[in-house]
Amino acid sequence: MSVLESLIDAVTYAALRTKLAWLTHKVHAHAETVNRLAAEVDDTAEQMQDASETMKALAVDTATVAEFADAALTMTGAREAAGAYTAAADSASAAADAAKSTTENDHGGIADAVDTSPVEMAEAAFYTQQ
Template sequence: MSVTESLKDAATYAALRTKLAWLTHQVHEHADAVTTLASDVNEIAEQMQDAAETMKALAVDDATTAEFADAALTMTGAKDAASAYTAAADSAAAAADEAKTTVESEHGGIADAVDTSPVEMAEAAFYTQP
């Protein structure tokens, strides 16, 4: 479900705040999962490199040692990609926090005024500025 689709049912400010809180939480969970994955990939890359060096020190044949070294190189590339993805996920989490904060700071007072007002709100057209 896209963000746009998930916000379509947020017809009120309160519903929008609830939905934004949920989406922000989801983005943070995703960023945490990506960070954990990047760490795991980094650890595996280091282990593969250690295995290649150990085999070389033990005079294991060059072809086998080269295969492990190639695997370590591939994992290092994956680690670099995971690190870039982690940075992007962190940026997305920060943007989600900013969106939530902006909605609350720029519209929170209005919602509070409406919620505590002793009179019903007029139709939106009544509040339109010429």
């Protein structure tokens, strides 16, 4: 189910809050995964570079040293890409938090009033403006 389908499914404010809480949690979980993987890529890039330098110091043949240096360079590129992806994941987390807060701030009072009202709500059609 897409995010849009999920939100369309939320026909009540309570359901919308539940959906937004769930989606916000998922975005944060994915952002944490991205951050963890970016750190692992960073560690691997450093290890590859260290291995290349160690082999060079031990006078290992230049072809092998070059292969490790190339791998380190590739991992460094992956690390930079992971950094950009991490920034995007952080932005998505902030946007999810903002959407959740905006929904609660804009509609929370209405929901509280409806929940505490001693009068039953009319059918939705009654409240539409024409």
